[in-house]
Amino acid sequence: MRLLIKGGRLIDPASGLDRIGELAIAGGRVVALGEVSRDFSAERTIDATGLVVAPGLIDLAARLREPGHEHEGMLESELAAAAAGGVTSLVCLPDTDPPLDEPGLVEMLKFRARKLSRCRLFPLGALTRGLAGETLTEMAELTEAGCVGFSQADVAIVNTLTLQRALLYAATYGYTVWLRPQDAWLGGGVAASGPVATRLGLSGVPVAAETVALHTIFELVRSTGARVHLCRLSSAAGVELLRRAKAEGLPVTADVSINSLHLTDVDVGFFNAAMRVTPPLRQQRDRDALQAALADGTIDALVSDHTPVSSDEKTLPFGEATPGATGLELLLGLALHWGEMQKLSLGQTLACITHHPVRVLGAAIGSLGNSAGRLVAGGVADVCVFDPAARWAVRADALVSQSKHTPFAFETSGFELAGRVHTTLVAGVVAYERSLA
Amino acid sequence: MLSRRNPQLNRHGELIHLLSIEGLPKAVLTQILDTAGTFLSVNDRDVKKVPLLRGKSVFNLFFENSTRTRTTFEIAAKRLSADVINLDIARSSTAKGESLLDTIANLSAMHADMFVVRHSESGAPYLIAQHCAPHVHVINAGDGGHAHPTQALLDMYTIRHFKGDFSQLTVAIVGDIVHSRVARSDIHALTTLGVPEIRAVGPKTLVPGDLREMGVHVFHDMAEGIKGADVIIMLRLQNERMSGAMLPSAGEFFKHFGLTADKLARAKPDAIVMHPGPINRGVEIDSSVADGTHSVILPQVTYGIAVRMAVMSTIAGNEA
Numbered sequence A: 001m002r003l004l005i006k007g008g009r010l011i012d013p014a015s016g017l018d019r020i021g022e023l024a025i026a027g028g029r030v031v032a033l034g035e036v037s038r039d040f041s042a043e044r045t046i047d048a049t050g051l052v053v054a055p056g057l058i059d060l061a062a063r064l065r066e067p068g069h070e071h072e073g074m075l076e077s078e079l080a081a082a083a084a085g086g087v088t089s090l091v092c093l094p095d096t097d098p099p100l101d102e103p104g105l106v107e108m109l110k111f112r113a114r115k116l117s118r119c120r121l122f123p124l125g126a127l128t129r130g131l132a133g134e135t136l137t138e139m140a141e142l143t144e145a146g147c148v149g150f151s152q153a154d155v156a157i158v159n160t161l162t163l164q165r166a167l168l169y170a171a172t173y174g175y176t177v178w179l180r181p182q183d184a185w186l187g188g189g190v191a192a193s194g195p196v197a198t199r200l201g202l203s204g205v206p207v208a209a210e211t212v213a214l215h216t217i218f219e220l221v222r223s224t225g226a227r228v229h230l231c232r233l234s235s236a237a238g239v240e241l242l243r244r245a246k247a248e249g250l251p252v253t254a255d256v257s258i259n260s261l262h263l264t265d266v267d268v269g270f271f272n273a274a275m276r277v278t279p280p281l282r283q284q285r286d287r288d289a290l291q292a293a294l295a296d297g298t299i300d301a302l303v304s305d306h307t308p309v310s311s312d313e314k315t316l317p318f319g320e321a322t323p324g325a326t327g328l329e330l331l332l333g334l335a336l337h338w339g340e341m342q343k344l345s346l347g348q349t350l351a352c353i354t355h356h357p358v359r360v361l362g363a364a365i366g367s368l369g370n371s372a373g374r375l376v377a378g379g380v381a382d383v384c385v386f387d388p389a390a391r392w393a394v395r396a397d398a399l400v401s402q403s404k405h406t407p408f409a410f411e412t413s414g415f416e417l418a419g420r421v422h423t424t425l426v427a428g429v430v431a432y433e434r435s436l437a
Numbered sequence B: 001m002l003s004r005r006n007p008q009l010n011r012h013g014e015l016i017h018l019l020s021i022e023g024l025p026k027a028v029l030t031q032i033l034d035t036a037g038t039f040l041s042v043n044d045r046d047v048k049k050v051p052l053l054r055g056k057s058v059f060n061l062f063f064e065n066s067t068r069t070r071t072t073f074e075i076a077a078k079r080l081s082a083d084v085i086n087l088d089i090a091r092s093s094t095a096k097g098e099s100l101l102d103t104i105a106n107l108s109a110m111h112a113d114m115f116v117v118r119h120s121e122s123g124a125p126y127l128i129a130q131h132c133a134p135h136v137h138v139i140n141a142g143d144g145g146h147a148h149p150t151q152a153l154l155d156m157y158t159i160r161h162f163k164g165d166f167s168q169l170t171v172a173i174v175g176d177i178v179h180s181r182v183a184r185s186d187i188h189a190l191t192t193l194g195v196p197e198i199r200a201v202g203p204k205t206l207v208p209g210d211l212r213e214m215g216v217h218v219f220h221d222m223a224e225g226i227k228g229a230d231v232i233i234m235l236r237l238q239n240e241r242m243s244g245a246m247l248p249s250a251g252e253f254f255k256h257f258g259l260t261a262d263k264l265a266r267a268k269p270d271a272i273v274m275h276p277g278p279i280n281r282g283v284e285i286d287s288s289v290a291d292g293t294h295s296v297i298l299p300q301v302t303y304g305i306a307v308r309m310a311v312m313s314t315i316a317g318n319e320a
Helices: A075-084 A103-116 A139-145 A160-173 A195-200 A208-224 A236-248 A258-262 A284-295 A331-341 A346-351 A355-370 B026-044 B067-079 B100-109 B124-131 B149-163 B181-192 B209-214 B222-226 B250-257 B297-316
Strands: A003-012 A017-026 A029-034 A044-047 A052-055 A057-062 A087-092 A120-123 A176-179 A227-230 A252-257 A301-303 A383-393 A416-426 A429-433 B057-062 B083-087 B114-119 B137-143 B170-174 B197-201 B217-219 B231-234 B272-274
Touching (some): A003 A383, A052 A346, A057 A301, A057 A355, A075 A087, A087 A383, A103 A120, A120 A355, A139 A160, A160 A176, A160 A208, A208 A236, A236 A252, A252 A258, A252 A355, A284 A331, A301 A355, B057 B067, B067 B114, B067 B137, B067 B297, B100 B114, B100 B124, B114 B124, B137 B149, B137 B297, B181 B209, B197 B222
Parallel strands (some): A003 A044, A087 A120, A252 A301, B170 B197, B170 B231
Antiparallel strands (some): A003 A017, A017 A029
16 A cells, blocks of 8 residues: 555654655555655545654553463453554564463464554563573574564573573573562562551562562573563662662663553552552652653653453452553553653654664664664654543543553543543554544 | 542432441431431330331341351341341352352342342442342441441441540551451541541551551550550451561461550550451450450440431432
8 A cells, every 4th residue: 555644743763763754665665755746646645734744653661462361361352452542563562371382373473563563563472481589581593483582571581590591591582581670578568668558558668679689680691691671660669779770781671661650659558459450550759750760861761561461350459459451552652651751852752662672672673673662764664643631530431452551540630641542553554544534 | 531429428428328437417417327326225125126127138148157247147137127138148059150249139029128249359348239139238347458338337436436536546456457447447537536646556568658648647666656656456366467477477467466455555544445346356456454444345336236226217218
């Protein structure tokens, strides 16, 4: 399909491009942007007047719940949710049932996603078999099958020797290991340690659960040379350790979830199970530090941490409720909201959900890395067209995802999101169109 | 984020559920204590019944075992002429895999008017109050480490009975504060009723520093902590605390934080000693103190029935 998007505000965070212009797409690629030659004959023209034409969003953390938890979300519904959220590439976690520790499982997932052609899917393989933290997976085989890195999801490795060897082995091939810094023993609680958890009588997760793990990881990065991506930082102290590690030149990157970026433990209110997320929501000074660190680039990427949870698993007492929230369709709006608060330009705001996460992925996504998360002539036509002025309320029945639970639901938060996705293109093909939804 | 209305009050500010002391106005607490006073005489009569809850069904839902608390609620409901149904859910439905809300829906279909709930998870009574029919009232009889509001109210009744006025008191709460729903509810009640000095006393594993943000003075030395106190509330020490590496032994705890006559001598001469029960003699309290002249542990139990009658009759009279 030959497509022309005209009248829109073209933004490419990587090059600083920000101008009204046209975007011509053919053969799944951007063939011209800015001024498009009159010779370009489009089969379809999209009028983007008043809208922003940006690179498709890159989400480094979403759970699709397949295989194993199909009742909580399925590839079909969740990839549709991604497209509705303007997300054109996403990294999915290996904590499925069974975990992604076999090349066959990864191949099947990639195959199913390709058939749906809604969104590019980049699985993380399990770092250890069954995520049990004992034996290594066949990382080279898994990489051939399509894995872009290796992760334990939320399962901490208790045995430091195993972790050291996993990092050494991954470093042999230059694979990135994605670790969520949480000490297995200190991380057992259901809410962040602090006045709110103490007042509500909820078991706490101290900041030390994160900092102890970070110290361990940084020491092992120093000794093994492995490249590590730190998932879901949650504390001001964690941010400070990351800042120092980056200043030292350690090969580390990091992300933060939309939940930790915008919420605090006070939002738990009267035991609202929608606020039960992992890592737990911390205090305001932590949230402020996370917002600042994302703005100054210490934290590389903002992620949806999309985790479908069934209603049965959420209508339980706070401590028994399954952690997690829907997020794919909220990523853009919550990024824009953060950018407004930080007084960032639209390009600077979008960087943390476009080309910065692509930098985190690095060589693992091959030649796609040259143009994903960017808007460049000759690059892949993964595009998100959105209305930056539109405000919308998050309501369960308006979400495409099977998972409806979110801390940002209008009925409990009274909160309106900025930015409404108009059209999502993946490789030049329309994956979502608001007017048809 | 929106601030939501306190779920235990209706739009007129009247109590419809009792879930926590936190956020309740002083007038509501005082009114319950006053009402409890009028019920105390009922308990002394030959015919110990008033017809306030006649025809009403009170379901005792104990997801966690407790004989004492359940019994006092049962007696209170019966003295108000209610029909009482005791469900030991710890051993029935949930063991068969039924969810909490399914259990509540089924019991609501049996036309319950009031649920008295004890649950091992903090906040469980909030979930029940949110999901039960509008005419059903919920009383929290203890949820995890969060709240035990009727215990706090009976403690306040006891303090008011023996001390008269809250505004000059120093109250020390001693022992396993971090796991104690009684301590949290007592702290909120004492604060609301105007007690100027509330102390939390115990080792650092059991008394978290965050308590300071609840307006509490934290002491890790028993002698300092109860010095000059008018009221000493001792908490029960669970055996699990030793296996969870919170404490080395009951013996060492008793030596440093157990209430003995020696230590009690540092409090005011007319200090009262309270305990929510059941007491562990020789672990948190010495027998000579538990049975001594300062102890008001048994009067607490008596007042507990009147206070629970007051809570039940109050909320039953208010509409959602």
